Amino acid sequence: MKLDNRTKAEVIWVIAVVAILSWAAVSNATYLQTHSENIANPVGPDPQGVIINVTGYQWAWAFQYPNGTISTDKLVLTNGTTYTLIVSSKDVIHDLYIPEFGVNIYAVYGHTNQITFKPTKAGIYLFECVEYCGEFHYEMRGTVVVT
Amino acid sequence: MGFSFVLAVFGSTIAIIVIMGFLLYYFAVDYRKGLLGDTNSALPKTESNTMLSRMRRELSFSAFMMDDSKSIGIRYIVTSIVLFFIAGLAGIGMRLSLWFPNPSFLTPIQYNILLTAHGTLMLYGWAVGGILGLTYYLLPTSIKLRKDSLGTVSSIMYWMYLVGALLLIFSKSTATWYFYYPVVDQLTASGGGSYSFGGLIGVMLILTATITACIIFLKMIFIDRDKSIRLSSLPLFAWSVVSTAFLIISSAPVSMIADGFLIYDLINPIFFQGANGTALAYAIMFWFWGHPIVYVAVIPAFGLIYELLPRFTGTKIYSYRAGVLSLLLLMVLSGTVWGHHLFNSGLGTVWDLIFSTTSFIVAIPSAMSVFNWIATMWVGRVRMSVPVLFIINAIIDFIIGGVTGVMLGDVGVNQLLHGTYAVTAHFHFILLGLTTGMAFATFYVLFPTLTGGRNYNIPMAKVHFYLTSIGTWIMSGFWLVGGFAGMPRRVAGYFGIFQTYQDAAAIGGVVLGIGYLIFLINFLYSAYKPVETGTGNALEEEAVA
Numbered sequence: 144m145k146l147d148n149r150t151k152a153e154v155i156w157v158i159a160v161v162a163i164l165s166w167a168a169v170s171n172a173t174y175l176q177t178h179s180e181n182i183a184n185p186v187g188p189d190p191q192g193v194i195i196n197v198t199g200y201q202w203a204w205a206f207q208y209p210n211g212t213i214s215t216d217k218l219v220l221t222n223g224t225t226y227t228l229i230v231s232s233k234d235v236i237h238d239l240y241i242p243e244f245g246v247n248i249y250a251v252y253g254h255t256n257q258i259t260f261k262p263t264k265a266g267i268y269l270f271e272c273v274e275y276c277g278e279f280h281y282e283m284r285g286t287v288v289v290t
Numbered sequence: 291m292g293f294s295f296v297l298a299v300f301g302s303t304i305a306i307i308v309i310m311g312f313l314l315y316y317f318a319v320d321y322r323k324g325l326l327g328d329t330n331s332a333l334p335k336t337e338s339n340t341m342l343s344r345m346r347r348e349l350s351f352s353a354f355m356m357d358d359s360k361s362i363g364i365r366y367i368v369t370s371i372v373l374f375f376i377a378g379l380a381g382i383g384m385r386l387s388l389w390f391p392n393p394s395f396l397t398p399i400q401y402n403i404l405l406t407a408h409g410t411l412m413l414y415g416w417a418v419g420g421i422l423g424l425t426y427y428l429l430p431t432s433i434k435l436r437k438d439s440l441g442t443v444s445s446i447m448y449w450m451y452l453v454g455a456l457l458l459i460f461s462k463s464t465a466t467w468y469f470y471y472p473v474v475d476q477l478t479a480s481g482g483g484s485y486s487f488g489g490l491i492g493v494m495l496i497l498t499a500t501i502t503a504c505i506i507f508l509k510m511i512f513i514d515r516d517k518s519i520r521l522s523s524l525p526l527f528a529w530s531v532v533s534t535a536f537l538i539i540s541s542a543p544v545s546m547i548a549d550g551f552l553i554y555d556l557i558n559p560i561f562f563q564g565a566n567g568t569a570l571a572y573a574i575m576f577w578f579w580g581h582p583i584v585y586v587a588v589i590p591a592f593g594l595i596y597e598l599l600p601r602f603t604g605t606k607i608y609s610y611r612a613g614v615l616s617l618l619l620l621m622v623l624s625g626t627v628w629g630h631h632l633f634n635s636g637l638g639t640v641w642d643l644i645f646s647t648t649s650f651i652v653a654i655p656s657a658m659s660v661f662n663w664i665a666t667m668w669v670g671r672v673r674m675s676v677p678v679l680f681i682i683n684a685i686i687d688f689i690i691g692g693v694t695g696v697m698l699g700d701v702g703v704n705q706l707l708h709g710t711y712a713v714t715a716h717f718h719f720i721l722l723g724l725t726t727g728m729a730f731a732t733f734y735v736l737f738p739t740l741t742g743g744r745n746y747n748i749p750m751a752k753v754h755f756y757l758t759s760i761g762t763w764i765m766s767g768f769w770l771v772g773g774f775a776g777m778p779r780r781v782a783g784y785f786g787i788f789q790t791y792q793d794a795a796a797i798g799g800v801v802l803g804i805g806y807l808i809f810l811i812n813f814l815y816s817a818y819k820p821v822e823t824g825t826g827n828a829l830e831e832e833a834v835a
Contacts, residue, residue, distance in 0.1 A: 183634040235472035242776030249635040256636040273709025278480035281781035
């Protein structure tokens with residue numbers, strides 16, 4: 144088959160685009176396969192590590208630790224420990240976002256999601272609600288303290 | 291002030307608006323009959339059916355009285371530009387209020403009202419309305435339409451769109467343009483706003499108008515077009531309208547059903563008020579339409595670039611076939627990617643994989659179009675003028691917005707960027723640079739026709755272009771950087787560490803606002819000069835011949 148120059152150019156740029164996007168798609172699929180516990184998923188049978196129950200409500204976050212204590216708008220973690228957050232909501236849809244750990248997980252009424260992560264550096268980080276939830280949406284934020 | 295009281299007040303308000311609308315319409319029809327006799331168009335009855343593709347129409351209030359395609363186009367163009375300025379004012383208010391980390395001159399409720407008004411009016415008022423307007427205006431010429439049809443239906447749909455837009459302005463909803471379930475039905479100031487469902491009704495009216503208009507477009511293209519135009523040589527703008535129309539007709543009804551459920555849930559919560567997370571069902575039904583609408587805003591802009599480029603480069607478009615393929619692939623593929631807005635909601639790994647892969651695939655036809663434009667400019671000789679500046683800027687902004695969009699389609703990256711200003715930057719690059727830019731480029735091309743033979747002031751138009759282009763870059767650029775640093779969007783206040791990004795974006799927003807003000811000044815200054823040219827223009831030159 145003989146192609147004229149114009150068609151050749153078209154074929155070349157389509158192939159280039161497809162190649163780049165295939166690389167992106169494959170790396171994305173690999174990440175999903177190897178890190179499926181690090182993205183938001185419905186609660187599974189055996190959460191890893193220390194389990195923290197998170198409840199979002201208008202307009203604050205409550206974190207319940209395994210020993211039963213509850214802290215509001217402040218999450219205290221230990222460096223090097225694996226944590227699984229089990230996230231739900233009391234009222235509207237919220238979204239817990241901790242940029243430092245790549246945690247981004249919806250809190251939905253009547254539906255629990257989980258996400259696993261492991262802090263590797265001590266420090267104080269931020270978390271925020273990033274799903275619009277009413278008047279004081281912007282105040283649904285706080286700090287993560289890793290010791 | 292109980293719920294039933296609110297419902298009674300709101301219901302009677304709507305009833306009054308609808309009745310007033312019909313009365314106004316009745317008088318308008320009467321007035322038009324006095325003006326024109328029994329014809330539906332400004333031309334004499336004998337000519338009106340054969341001359342439509344050659345007809346010209348200026349910006350004038352008589353357009354609101356006539357039902358031919360071009361008059362309806364004028365109505366939508368005028369209305370959508372007014373809505374664009376209202377929504378833009380809301381946007382600038384938000385930017386200025388975010389100068390300081392704590393809410394400054396806007397209380398959180400006021401901020402949220404502006405946030406909702408900006409989103410709904412820009413998308414449903416400006417993007418959808420502007421596209422309907424340009425399509426009604428340009429399509430008859432582009433397919434050499436001889437006989438206008440369903441003008442009365444189009445006209446009624448326009449009035450529905452107008453009432454919908456007014457409801458969006460006055461509903462004072464604070465539920466954002468998503469209208470996510472539990473928030474929208476909290477009829478308090480701190481939830482969705484007391485009249486939040488007014489916004490929903492407005493959206494439903496606008497969607498009804500849009501769907502009906504799209505059916506009329508398809509009828510125009512496939513049944514009424516001149517027999518000399520075969521489907522294989524249909525102009526690319528017409529193909530973009532085909533693509534948009536199918537996309538709207540196939541996805542908007544799902545969102546309208548969801549909106550209807552929401553309104554019913556106000557009275558008797560049974561649809562989304564489940565114990566097992568059915569609030570997400572609304573989100574899914576919404577995004578089934580919510581993603582196609584961004585392509586609805588983009589594909590006609592593609593069509594306009596395809597239509598304008600050959601006129602300013604002196605060549606045909608590089609590859610007509612690839613252009614049609616790209617537009618039709620966009621139509622098919624963009625209906626399959628909506629799940630990427632809900633990666634973090636617990637769709638599960640398999641669905642995440644499916645939606646992220648389709649999000650990568652949908653970038654292929656977009657890239658085909660971009661390369662097609664670049665190749666056209668490469669082989670042709672570009673004649674520099676104001677519309678060409680807008681086109682080049684649109685292509686560059688679309689590349690940036692598109693690449694950041696592909697990044698957001700990656701599940702891992704999405705974990706970092708979902709709900710941050712990076713998303714806002716992504717779609718503002720596209721909607722400001724491409725959609726809005728191409729709408730204004732087309733407006734400049736049509737300027738002599740729209741104003742009855744006046745030329746726009748070129749230096750002022752260039753200032754408009756440079757200010758809006760630079761403003762977009764400053765605003766969206768700093769949002770993008772801030773988004774990667776974790777700056778959340780849709781907030782009335784923020785952590786102090788983000789102040790640099792917010793202040794820079796506020797400056798960008800003000801620059802943008804000044805740019806569009808200069809457009810307005812240019813229009814008012816130029817439209818009332820003495821007549822200096824003919825009313826012909828590049829987009830309608832076939833009608834002149």
